[in-house]
Amino acid sequence: MAETGYIEEPKRFAPKDPPKLNPPRDEPIRVEDLAKCDGTDSSYPTYVAIMGTVFDVSSNTAYSPKNPYNVFAGRDASRALAQSSLKPEDCRPEWQDLPEKEKGVLKDWYTFFSKRYNIVGKVQL
Ligand code: HEM
Secondary structure (H helix, E strand, O other): OOOOOOOOOOOOOOOOOOOOOOEEEEEOOHHHHHHHHOOOOOOOOOOOEEEEEEEEEOOOOHOOOOHHHHHHHOOOOHHHHHHHOOHHHHHOEEEEEEEEHHHHHHHHHHHHHHHHOOOEEEOOO
């Protein structure tokens, strides 16, 4: 790696085989309804929210029950993603108080998810 620093790639976090995504929806989703989408009930999709934006991650078994990333499902997990944490207590929406570096990590995750998963709504405040 050159000492001149980080060089941004044009296709940052793009998947190798990019899925065809739907136009993002901004439907309000209540926290209680988001909680039902944690993968435990197969009649619901599996959702992960980041900074209030809800992604449908049903296509990826990484978020299914018993898999480690299920901890992010059914909630806004911004803080844990920012802090690279898998602790359930960190899987919560508050991120504004975090240091800039962690906010950067969080924004990178947002980019990662937005290139892979449909945006189905916004967490209702
Ligand atoms: C020993 C530590 C870890 C290992 C070996 C590991 C391994 C992996 C691997 C192999 C992938 C798949 C990458 C790909 O699809 O290209 C992945 C994805 C991911 N990891 Fe980890 N990981 C670790 C720790 C963590 C931690 C601490 C977090 C907390 C933020 C995390 C969050 C994620 C997320 C959100 C994805 C994206 C899954 C997706 O939607 O494709 N990982 N990890």
